[in-house]
Amino acid sequence: xxxxxxxxxxxxxxxxxxxxxxxxxxxxxxxxxxxxxxxxxxxxxxxxxxxxxxxxxxxxxxxxxxxxxxxxxxxxxxxxxxxxxxxxx
Numbered sequence: 220x221x222x223x224x225x226x227x228x229x230x231x232x233x234x235x236x237x238x239x240x241x242x243x244x245x246x247x248x249x250x251x252x253x254x255x256x257x258x259x260x261x262x263x264x265x266x267x268x269x270x271x272x273x274x275x276x277x278x279x280x281x282x283x284x285x286x287x288x289x290x291x292x293x294x295x296x297x298x299x300x301x302x303x304x305x306x307x308x
Contacts, residue, residue: 220261225270233261233275236305243290250290256283279305 220230240255260282261275268274283305287298 220264220270223264223268223270229270229272229275239301239304254290256286276306 220233221227237256237258243250243255244252246254260278264270279302284298284302287301288295291297291301
């Protein structure tokens with residue numbers, strides 16, 4: 220992302236937020252390491268994308284939150300908690 224023009228602080232923010240994966244990886248009953256949210260969500264940068272908080276928010280809301288809702292379909296409040304953590308300022 221740095222090569223695509225993203226600010227270092229912005230990249231650090233994404234890396235920090237995605238470190239929440241430890242909870243998914245340690246869930247040996249339903250999920251596990253293979254279900255972790257990876258960098259691929261942030262790797263497909265289109266030529267006109269502006270790599271900023273709005274871009275990040277759009278990815279979280281349109282790609283990651285639906286995945287989390289699927290992971291925790293039996294516990295929607297847990298998916299909402301994750302959404303809120305990922306979008307916290």
